[in-house]
Amino acid sequence: MSEHSNDKPVPKPLATPNIGIPSTRIPSKIKPPKMNSLHPAVVHIQSKEPGNQDENAPSQAKRPKMDPPRYPPPLSKPAGTGLKRAHSALSLNVSTCSSTISVARGRSEKKAPLGPSVVNRVTTNVKASVPPAKSKKTKRPAWDLKGRIQDIEEQFLVSRKTNDELISQLKLNEERIALLEGLNSELSQDVQCKESKTQEANEVLEQLQKSLREKEEKLTTVRTRKESLENQVNTLQQECTGLQSTIGQLTSAQAGLQAHLEATKVILQQAQAENEAQKKMIQELQAKLYDKENKICVLETRTRQDEQTRRKLHNIIQELKGNIRVFCRVRPLLPNELDEIPEEHIPHIAFPDPDNREVQLMRLSDISLNESSVVGKTKTPVKYDFTFDRVFCPLSNQSEVFDEISQLVQSSLDGYNVCIFAYGQTGSGKTYTMEGPEELDLTLDLDSPCLGMIPRAVQQIFSTEQELQKKGWQYKMDSYFLEIYNEVIHDLLVDSPSDNSVKHEIKMVGKGSELYVTNLTTVIVKTEKRIHQLLKKARKNRAVAATKCNQHSSRSHSVFRIKLSGNNSITGETCEGTLNLVDLAGSERLKDSGSEGQRLEETKNINRSLANLGNVIMALSQKADHIPYRNSKLTHLLMNSLGGNSKVLMFVNVSPKEEHFNETLNSLRFATKVNQCQIGTAHKKVK
Ligand SMILES: Nc1ncnc2c1ncn2[C@@H]1O[C@H](COP(=O)(O)OP(=O)(O)OP(=O)(O)O)[C@@H](O)[C@H]1O
Known part of the structure; x- marks a missing residue:
């Protein structure tokens, strides 16, 4: 093939003598x-x-x-x-x-x-x-x-x-x-x-060249593959050599293992024999376990029956104690008050009963002839004796107080409506009793001995709920926290408490007797921690106003409610109870409080609603046709927790200061009236 094979062939000139043709x-x-x-x-x-x-x-x-x-x-x-x-x-x-x-x-x-x-x-x-x-x-x-x-x-x-x-x-x-x-x-x-032939030949030539190039490429690939295979062969040969030496080592090791295997076989036979013995033992244990499980089942059934019996007995005891009870608590003198009275002694209040059921007031100053008797030459002060379900002296701590109300908290878990009030004059220790001291952090100081009734009740509810879960009970809890200030309801769980545009009304659910408050924040609580957060928030939001009687006196009623809906997956039982913990606004006699203007209006509203509370309790005890629940927001809201299907406890808090003698006397008289009321038999509320 010439170098110019692709060029068109040049026709040869014709060589003729005249015209180029041979x-x-x-x-x-x-x-x-x-x-x-x-x-x-x-x-x-x-x-x-x-x-x-x-x-x-x-x-x-x-x-x-x-x-x-x-x-x-x-x-x-x-x-x-x-x-x-x-x-x-x-x-x-x-x-x-x-x-x-x-x-x-x-x-x-x-x-x-x-x-x-x-x-x-x-x-x-x-x-x-x-x-x-x-x-x-x-x-x-x-x-x-x-x-x-x-x-x-x-x-x-x-x-x-x-x-x-x-x-x-x-x-x-x-x-x-x-x-x-x-x-x-x-x-x-x-x-x-x-x-045309030349063109065909050129095409053939091109194809041949292309084929040649392909062949050359294939040849290159084959050569590369060959080199790679040669390398692999070399590597495999080396591995083979290594493996051969390993085989040699393994062969010698195998001999050792064979001997070890024989020894192991002997051990295995012994182990199999032991295994058989253990299998027999396991079978015996399984039989025993089955027996125990049956016994546990029987015991669990008995426990559930016992739980039902306990609930009934508990309720009977509560009924025997009375569905409305009154506890009197006298707070200790505060450090600043001790300056005024040199000794830590409250001369005008005595606790004569060793069973802690009586409290005695003595008017020491301004003893008039009418109020005192003369025994010999000594003037005897006039004494006022009061008997309550329980009297707590100033030395009683929060734990002792809670022990007495924990049975009521249990009742709320058993499906009863429970209402616990703190009543008393301003500064008598109501908030301390219900929540704890002001400086207490309700989310952090949960082990504090000063912890009040509300956080303690929450702790008890959650610990009891854990126990009841083992008996098949599951509880759903929701709660709200509100205050009634000047007969207006305020939500204490809102983020901005100053927003007065939202109105809250007490309404009835359908045609039933259940009540609800419109536009109120109701929180479903699953953990104890969450409730403590809510309590802290409510405390912060609570309206606090300074009065002459107490610098940080609360001028509103606060109501913390937790609703407990129980369901037993084993027995199919259900129950629904509520626990209302109410910190009432301070009761003040108008002439002692020195209130005027807005404060005077507050005091009037407070006293009116407290008087209505007394009237409602009185009407209930007298089984009156008309119970004046709707005369105040407080009694309207607590309607279902004051009637027959409820258990009521009232703390009457007493100030130890002698200057508050008259207020104390009033409070104790009011509490005595309440204590004399019998508001019927509580009924367990089944959903
Ligand atoms: N049992 C107690 N032990 C120690 N301190 C107490 C006790 N009870 C009350 N206090 C203290 O007395 C002061 C007044 O108590 P608290 O604020 O609870 O009265 P209050 O009745 O709630 O008043 P208000 O009606 O104005 O709210 C607080 O400093 C509180 O810490």
């Missing part, structure tokens, strides 16, 4: 016919052509004789006229010959792209066929007209002859041109054929 390729029939007799001048000119010199000149003698050329008839006389006519005829013939040659030339140029040599040669022949008439003849004298006419006729004849020869030669050339054109078209076809 004589060997021209068929003999289209070779120019031999001329019989050419004018010497023509022969002479032809012999001078380089292409025809070798071919035509020597063959001239060999050509067969042809018929003489036909000439036109000789010209007639007169000589003068004949000479002119001959000259014009010669001119005509020459011009005809020239035009014929021109026509032939034009045709040949149009028909085929003949080489310029052919046309030139013919033109040259024509020009050469007119010999110079006078070149070889001697000049005739002017009088020799006859001779001159003869010369002219000779010239004319020669010209005519030449003309005829040229015409015949032109015809021959035309034929030859036609033949050459046919040959040319054959050659063109041949060339086209060759070109």
Whole structure:
């Protein structure tokens, strides 16, 4: 394959003597016919052509004789006229010959792209066929007209002859041109054929080259693969060598293991024997366990029955204690109050009963004759004795107090409505009893001995709930915390307590007796911690106003309610109880409080609602037809916790200060009235 294999093949130039066609390729029939007799001048000119010199000149003698050329008839006389006519005829013939040659030339140029040599040669022949008439003849004298006419006729004849020869030669050339054109078209076809073959060959060549490249790429890949495989083989051979050595080591190790295996087999047999023994033991234990489980089941059933019995007995005890109870608590003197009284002694209050059920007030100052008796020479102070369900002296701590109310908290879990009030004059220790001291953090100081009844009740509810879960009880708890200030309800669990645009109304749920407060935040509580957060928030929100009686006195009733909905998944029992823990606003006698303006209005509202609370309890105890619940927001709200289906406990808190004697007397008298009330038998509320 040559370097220029993709190039188009260049056709070779045709090598012919005249027009580039080799004589060997021209068929003999289209070779120019031999001329019989050419004018010497023509022969002479032809012999001078380089292409025809070798071919035509020597063959001239060999050509067969042809018929003489036909000439036109000789010209007639007169000589003068004949000479002119001959000259014009010669001119005509020459011009005809020239035009014929021109026509032939034009045709040949149009028909085929003949080489310029052919046309030139013919033109040259024509020009050469007119010999110079006078070149070889001697000049005739002017009088020799006859001779001159003869010369002219000779010239004319020669010209005519030449003309005829040229015409015949032109015809021959035309034929030859036609033949050459046919040959040319054959050659063109041949060339086209060759070109298409060459193109096909080039395409094949391209495919072969492409195939070759692919093969080379494959070869490269195969070589790479081969090298990689060789590397793998080397690696495997090395591994094989390593493995062979490992096999050797393992073989020796196997022998050791075989011995160890034998020893292990012996141990295994012993272990299997032990296992069998243990299986027997397990079966015995499983039988015992099954027996125990049955016993546990029986015991659990008995426990549940005991729990039901306990609840009934608990309720009976509570009923025997009375569904409304009153506890009296006398707070200790505060450090700043001790300055006023030198000894830590409260002379006007006595606790004569060892069972802690009595409290005695003695009016020491301003003893009048009416109120005192004279025993000998000593004046005896007037004494006021009060008996309550329980009296707590100033030394009693929060824990002791809670012990006495924890049974009521239990009742709320058992499905009863429980209401615990703290009643008393301002500064007597109501808030301390219900929540704890002011400085106590209700979310952090949960182990504090000062913790009040509300956080302790919450702790008990959650610890008891945990215990009851084992007996199949699940409780849902929700709570709210509100205050009633000037007979208006305020939500204590809101984020912005100053927003007074939200109104809260006490409404009834459907046609039932259950009440709810509109627009109030009610929180479902799942953890003890959450309730403590709510208590802290409520305490912060609580309206606190300074009065003359107590710098931080609360001028509103606060109600913390927790609703306990129980469901026993084992027995199918349900219950719904509520625990209301109420810190009442301080009871004040108007003339002692020194209130005026807004404070006076507050005091009036407080006293009115407290008096209404007493009236409601009184009406309940007298089983009156009309119970004036709706006369105040407080009794309306606590309607269901004051009636027959509830347990009520009232703390009457007492200030130890003698100056508060009259207020204390009033409080104890009010509490005694409440304590004398019997508000019926509480009923467990089943959902
Ligand atoms: N048992 C107690 N032991 C120690 N301190 C007490 C006790 N009871 C009350 N206090 C203290 O006496 C002060 C007044 O008590 P507290 O604020 O509870 O009275 P209050 O009746 O709630 O007054 P108010 O009606 O104005 O709210 C507080 O400083 C409180 O810490």
